[in-house]
Amino acid sequence: MHLDFSGILVIALMVTGGIWLLDAKFWAEKRQGRDIPILVEYARSFFPVILIVLILRSFIFEPFRIPSSSMRPTLVVGDFILVNKFAYGLRLPVVDTKILEVGEPQRGDIMVFRYPEDPSVDYIKRVVGVPGDRIEYRNKRLSVNGKPANITKHGSHLWMNNRCHTINSLRFREQTPDSDHEILTIPQRSSRAEGEWVVPEGSYFMLGDNRDNSRDGRYWGFVPEENIVGKAVAVWMSWDFSCGDGISWNRIGSIE
Numbered sequence: 001m002h003l004d005f006s007g008i009l010v011i012a013l014m015v016t017g018g019i020w021l022l023d024a025k026f027w028a029e030k031r032q033g034r035d036i037p038i039l040v041e042y043a044r045s046f047f048p049v050i051l052i053v054l055i056l057r058s059f060i061f062e063p064f065r066i067p068s069s070s071m072r073p074t075l076v077v078g079d080f081i082l083v084n085k086f087a088y089g090l091r092l093p094v095v096d097t098k099i100l101e102v103g104e105p106q107r108g109d110i111m112v113f114r115y116p117e118d119p120s121v122d123y124i125k126r127v128v129g130v131p132g133d134r135i136e137y138r139n140k141r142l143s144v145n146g147k148p149a150n151i152t153k154h155g156s157h158l159w160m161n162n163r164c165h166t167i168n169s170l171r172f173r174e175q176t177p178d179s180d181h182e183i184l185t186i187p188q189r190s191s192r193a194e195g196e197w198v199v200p201e202g203s204y205f206m207l208g209d210n211r212d213n214s215r216d217g218r219y220w221g222f223v224p225e226e227n228i229v230g231k232a233v234a235v236w237m238s239w240d241f242s243c244g245d246g247i248s249w250n251r252i253g254s255i256e
Helices: 005-022 026-031 038-060
Strands: 061-065 079-084 098-100 110-114 122-129 134-138 141-144 150-160 166-176 179-185 195-198 203-207 228-240
Touching: 005 038, 038 061, 061 228, 110 203, 122 141, 122 179, 141 166, 150 179
Parallel strands: none
Antiparallel strands: 061 079, 079 228, 110 122, 110 228, 122 203, 134 141, 134 195, 150 166, 166 179
C-alpha cells in the first residue's frame, strides 16, 4: 500500500461522507427551515465532486506529465498525457488490488508504472518484453526471442537535456513483429547497458525510446505486474517553459 493522490482522495471522501452521514440533525433542521451547519454544507458540496474525481482517476483516465527526455522522440518533457487505467484491469485505489481482468500489456505499449526501486515514483517506458521473453540488447540493437529488430535510419534529432544543453542524436525506425516506433541513439556515447534478460512470470521488461538517455530495465530489472498504473494513450497538452518554446499545439493527439 502507498499513499499518493488517490489515497488523499479516499481519505477526503471518507471524511466528507462521514460528516454528512453522521449529522443526524441535518434532515430535521432542513425541515424546520434552520441553517445547516457550515461543516455539513461543505461536506455536502465536496463529497460528490471528490467521488467523481476519484472514480475517473482510479478507474478510467489519470493525467501524467512527462518529466524527462527518456522517451524521446515519442514523448518530450512537458507533454501531458492521459493514462488509460482500465486497459490492464481495474484496481482498487490505494491498495492496488485488481478486481477485474481486462487485458495485459503488449510489446510496444507505452506503460506508466511505479518504479520498482521506489514505488512512490511513477515511471513511463515502452514494453519490450512480456513474461517468458528473452531480451537481448547489444551494440545498441534490440533482439526479442533471438530475432533482431529491424532498424532504418531517419536522420538526426536535436533536443535539449535538463540542463538546456543541445544534444544531437540519430533517429531510427525500430520494427519488431509486434512494434513499430522511432528511437534515438547518441553516436558519441558507448552502449553503457548491455546484456540478456529472461522475463519472469508476472513481470515486464521496459526500455526508453531514447536508448542512450534512459534509466530503464537494463539497469534495475523487471516491472512486477502489481506495479502497473496504466497505458499511455494520448497527449492532451504540451508545454515546457524551462528549455522549450512554451506551448506546443502540434504535439496534441494520440501516442504511437
